[in-house]
Amino acid sequence: MSATTPTPEALAPDGEARAPRRPGWHAFMRPLALVPAGFLLLLLLCALFAPAIAPHDPFLPSIKNRLAPPGPVYWLGTDDLGRDMLSRLIFGARTALVASFQSVSIGLVLGVSIGLLAGYVGGWVDRAAMRFADVMQSIPAVLLALALIGVLGKGLGNAMLAVGLIFSVSFMRITRAVVLAEREQLYVDAARVLGLPPLHIMVRQILPNVAGPLVVQASIALGTALLIEAMLSFLGVGADSTQVSWGAMLETARQFQSEQPLLPVMPGLAITLTVLSYNLLGDVLRERLLPGGGPVARVRAGAAAASAAAAAAVPSPVQPEGADGGALLQVRGLTVMAGESELLSGVDLQLRRGEVLGLVGESGCGKSMTASALMGLLPPGARIGAGSVRLGGQELVGLPEDAMRQIRGKRIGMIFQDPNAALSPVHTIGTQLVDAVRAHTKVSRREALARAVELLELVGVPDAARRMNDYPHQFSGGMAQRVVIAGALACKPELLIADEPTTALDVTIQAQVLDLLTELREKLGMSVLLITHDLGVVADLCDRVAVMYAGQIVETGGVEETLTTPRHPYTAALLQAMPRGQSGLRSLATIAGRVPPAWAWPRGCRFHPRCPRALPACADASVPLEHGVRCIRAQGDPAPAPASTSLETAR
Ligand SMILES: Nc1ncnc2c1ncn2[C@@H]1O[C@H](COP(=O)(O)OP(=O)(O)OP(=O)(O)O)[C@@H](O)[C@H]1O
Numbered sequence: 143m144s145a146t147t148p149t150p151e152a153l154a155p156d157g158e159a160r161a162p163r164r165p166g167w168h169a170f171m172r173p174l175a176l177v178p179a180g181f182l183l184l185l186l187l188c189a190l191f192a193p194a195i196a197p198h199d200p201f202l203p204s205i206k207n208r209l210a211p212p213g214p215v216y217w218l219g220t221d222d223l224g225r226d227m228l229s230r231l232i233f234g235a236r237t238a239l240v241a242s243f244q245s246v247s248i249g250l251v252l253g254v255s256i257g258l259l260a261g262y263v264g265g266w267v268d269r270a271a272m273r274f275a276d277v278m279q280s281i282p283a284v285l286l287a288l289a290l291i292g293v294l295g296k297g298l299g300n301a302m303l304a305v306g307l308i309f310s311v312s313f314m315r316i317t318r319a320v321v322l323a324e325r326e327q328l329y330v331d332a333a334r335v336l337g338l339p340p341l342h343i344m345v346r347q348i349l350p351n352v353a354g355p356l357v358v359q360a361s362i363a364l365g366t367a368l369l370i371e372a373m374l375s376f377l378g379v380g381a382d383s384t385q386v387s388w389g390a391m392l393e394t395a396r397q398f399q400s401e402q403p404l405l406p407v408m409p410g411l412a413i414t415l416t417v418l419s420y421n422l423l424g425d426v427l428r429e430r431l432l433p434g435g436g437p438v439a440r441v442r443a444g445a446a447a448a449s450a451a452a453a454a455a456v457p458s459p460v461q462p463e464g465a466d467g468g469a470l471l472q473v474r475g476l477t478v479m480a481g482e483s484e485l486l487s488g489v490d491l492q493l494r495r496g497e498v499l500g501l502v503g504e505s506g507c508g509k510s511m512t513a514s515a516l517m518g519l520l521p522p523g524a525r526i527g528a529g530s531v532r533l534g535g536q537e538l539v540g541l542p543e544d545a546m547r548q549i550r551g552k553r554i555g556m557i558f559q560d561p562n563a564a565l566s567p568v569h570t571i572g573t574q575l576v577d578a579v580r581a582h583t584k585v586s587r588r589e590a591l592a593r594a595v596e597l598l599e600l601v602g603v604p605d606a607a608r609r610m611n612d613y614p615h616q617f618s619g620g621m622a623q624r625v626v627i628a629g630a631l632a633c634k635p636e637l638l639i640a641d642e643p644t645t646a647l648d649v650t651i652q653a654q655v656l657d658l659l660t661e662l663r664e665k666l667g668m669s670v671l672l673i674t675h676d677l678g679v680v681a682d683l684c685d686r687v688a689v690m691y692a693g694q695i696v697e698t699g700g701v702e703e704t705l706t707t708p709r710h711p712y713t714a715a716l717l718q719a720m721p722r723g724q725s726g727l728r729s730l731a732t733i734a735g736r737v738p739p740a741w742a743w744p745r746g747c748r749f750h751p752r753c754p755r756a757l758p759a760c761a762d763a764s765v766p767l768e769h770g771v772r773c774i775r776a777q778g779d780p781a782p783a784p785a786s787t788s789l790e791t792a793r
Pocket of ligand 1: 480485503504505506507508509510511512521522523524738739740
């Protein structure tokens with residue numbers, strides 16, 4: 143791999159990735175959608191312009207014309223008090239729409255707020271919300287509405303408040319379910335890594351994903367609300383005599399149906415057609431907006447940015463370095479626990495300014511856990527048991543969350559393995575980069591936009607200004623990773639943690655992204671902690687390497703000496719297990735066995751059960767890391783483990 147100037151990948155010209163096919167808004171051009179949409183539009187117009195449209199005063203009685211059949215003056219006839227049925231229907235549309243929108247809005251505001259909080263915070267808040275929802279849903283909606291009206295008093299406003307409370311339960315459940323799924327997504331981790339506050343993450347990152355299901359549910363709820371309003375007005379606890387309600391018109395019609403059989407037809411039809419229209423429209427929206435056919439439908443196919451962390455537009459002040467000997471990052475004895483298990487045991491790392499340190503090891507060795515501990519973003523259940531993490535002399539372990547949020551993104555940036563998952567699918571790249579820039583920097587939106595374009599240019603995204611308006615799914619994997627890197631650099635962090643930044647990418651693109659990292663490190667002078675499985679990448683990019691096994695650093699040193707004369711048998715085994723271009727059809731060496739789980743780290747040297755050079759003493763007591771190696775043979779006998787190789791071979 144050569145460190146050449148990054149070029150946009152050839153596989154996807156201009157970085158374009160084709161978006162998955164999905165039904166467009168032309169879905170609304172079908173009769174199934176046009177007819178209900180047209181009907182609802184007509185209703186809306188009636189509601190808005192009722193006084194202008196209605197031919198008569200809907201409240202003006204005319205006893206001499208009572209129960210008149212349809213005719214040239216009263217097109218739809220009159221009711222028992224001689225009031226014009228057509229005018230009452232038109233005014234009834236106003237009541238129906240206001241009441242249903244009012245209750246659905248109440249339901250949405252309440253349900254979405256509680257659902258967001260319950261899903262995101264979890265714990266007792268979630269349990270309390272769910273038990274409350276269970277109780278509410280075990281009672282039939284109309285009974286509950288009647289009970290609430292009993293407490294709140296009669297009247298359409300109270301009736302709709304009651305209905306809104308009932309609806310809030312279903313909105314809450316939907317929101318919570320989506321939040322539970324979304325909060326585990328990498329783009330949410332990415333937002334945390336940026337140092338964005340929880341409210342911002344909930345509202346700006348997660349909430350847009352709930353929009354599709356909510357719109358569908360709301361359209362169905364509008365129909366239900368209208369039915370409940372009609373029912374309550376029919377029972378005499380909804381609309382009063384100053385309002386016209388289709389439900390109340392039906393009640394009157396019931397009483398005088400024997401004298402005027404046409405009386406219930408029009409209000410009945412109005413209710414039926416409106417509810418049907420809401421439901422048909424809900425079906426079209428479902429097809430358009432929900433997974434399997436919608437914009438929110440996991441269109442992650444190629445995004446990657448808002449992730450990383452980063453902050454201030456100017457380099458943040460570095461604390462006095464004191465005893466850290468010029469190191470930017472100094473990790474000492476870092477131990478991470480989950481219950482009784484040690485996931486990391488006394489990890490020591492040191493990273494100088496402008497240096498690239500590779501952290502390597504098999505899957506399950508603790509590389510990502512180390513990165514999470516450095517960022518102060520351990521998964522639930524894991525905690526720091528001991529040790530210290532100093533960044534530019536400032537201790538990070540034990541720092542309050544607010545202070546840590548100022549470090550994340552601002553002084554430490556992070557990029558992730560899967561660029562497609564690291565970006566929010568519902569925001570443009572421009573919005574996400576602007577958020578990244580403004581997370582820690584007080585700049586205007588215009589300045590942040592200019593900086594975002596600069597960042598995209600810096601990471602080699604062609605036609606940067608135009609691409610600001612694109613969504614993540616419109617970027618290829620390599621381009622998406624460039625956007626993620628741009629997000630991570632938004633505030634010029636001193637340290638960039640790159641957690642397997644190329645694993646999810648095509649081989650040809652991997653080289654370009656690695657070249658980009660090399661170039662950026664030279665240009666910006668930042669330190670990089672590069673987590674990888676690939677010793678070839680380490681040989682290419684890193685100055686020093688730390689080899690990790692079973693939650694411990696087992697060997698650390700300069701890249702050249704460590705990869706050419708490994709001293710720990712595990713490093714030697716990793717090198718032997720590397721595929722080499724010139725090896726022809728030679729079968730690949732593997733390391734026998736697998737990394738044990740954290741609760742079963744072996745006694746003594748943790749690698750001894752898999753080590754070809756193990757001595758009986760290796761199982762006796764744990765081995766300290768001395769002179770950069772954690773092996774009693776290497777410490778007693780300076781001869782390297784048998785895997786000497788040249789750096790060129792490693793590459
Ligand atoms: N949330 C968690 N709770 C408890 N143990 C965990 C948790 N996450 C990871 N572990 C354990 O911690 C150890 C280290 O895992 P980690 O993900 O850091 O390994 P890794 O080297 O980064 O692997 P990979 O390369 O696959 O990402 C493993 O034994 C893993 O099972």
